[in-house]
Amino acid sequence: MKIGLVIAAFNSAENIERAIESFLALKNDCNLVLSAFHAVFEEYSSFGVSAGSDIETIEILKTLKNENKLNYLNISEIPLSEAAARTLALEPLLKENVDYVWILDAQDEIYTKNEIKNIIDYIKKNQDVSVFKICFQNHVIEENTVLKEAFIPNRIWKVKNPPFILKSFNWDNDCVYQNGEQLASDKFFRSKTIPQNQVFVKHLSWVGSKERLISKINYQNLHFGEKVGGFGCGYRWNYGEDKLEFNPNYFASVKQQIPETKILVSCIEN
Structure with a gap:
């Protein structure tokens, strides 16, 4: 099984090395392909934020690519919608013929190695599922303060759902599948939440x-x-x-x- 990791990296200098550390440690053993993108989303651009204002993250990404820790790196000089930016990193993974695509927000998602292994094991046991949701423990205001309720977004998509194949992102955590000229939202495919008692990922959402x-x-x-x-x-x-x-x-x-x-x-x- 081959898994492509889409790494959303804009403004992530505070946490990106923590965010990808466990994935890098398992890259070879778990057959991971890492594709990062850096783009200013259109909304940020509208209030004056430019790609040039995030040089620290860009330098970290370039170093990771030069050290062959990232397989692909796309840095956009123009503002993009969030969906278009994520699709920018998705495209080379689809050309790599990955079996699943996993989105990682490098600003705030911190997986342990055990959590990654548990998730992959769960996918292998549920290959009839097309979209996997992951339970996140949201840290807010202070790093030791968390919301009592879990945050549970889509995070992993099966690429091939014959006759459909994954095409692109169309919103933050939503994808579109394609069969010729026919398009279908990921909402029409079977989804499943990986149980919280198996995986509960640290999410530094508001710290x-x-x-x-x-x-x-x-x-x-x-x-x-x-x-x-x-x-x-x-x-x-x-x-x-x-x-x-x-x-x-x-x-x-x-x-x-x-x-x-x-x-x-x-x-x-x-």
């Missing part, structure tokens, strides 16, 4: 530098707000107290309670 978090808030307010007629971001920056906090206006708009959190006593990684 990090003030600059990165404010930029992420601005992005989500456009991406999930103005762009699609939604309600924007569930977090805001409290400039008076200089800290991140939940955005009560968002949760009132979507008629949800502010999420419950808990403090982790310890965190043991394998």
Whole structure:
């Protein structure tokens, strides 16, 4: 079984080396092909963020490619939609004839080697499944504070679902399959969540530098707000107290309670 890893790397200098460390350690044993992309998403560009503002990440990526740790690296000088940027890294993996495609957000997803092995074992036992969802433990505001509820997005896609074959991303965590001129959303194919008691991945979704978090808030307010007629971001920056906090206006708009959190006593990684 051959697995292609799409690595979303923009503005990930804080965590990218932690994010890919376990994948690099298992690259040969697990037959992984790593394809990273760096692109400024259109929403970031609209409030003045350019590719040149993230030189630190670009330099890390170039070093990883020069050391042959990455099989492919695409750096876009023009702003792209999130789906187009992810597809940029997907295309060489499809040419490599990988069996599955796995998306990794290098800003905040930290897998252990055991978690990766457990996921691959689960895929091998469920080869009739086309889309796998992974349970993430969201760390918010402080690294030892997590949401009580898991975040469970699509993360792995089977490439060939005869007569359909994986074609592209069409949203953050959604893909399109193709059969000739016929296109089909991944929602029409069988999906399954890998049980949380087997895999519960560390997700540093809302911790990090003030600059990165404010930029992420601005992005989500456009991406999930103005762009699609939604309600924007569930977090805001409290400039008076200089800290991140939940955005009560968002949760009132979507008629949800502010999420419950808990403090982790310890965190043991394998």
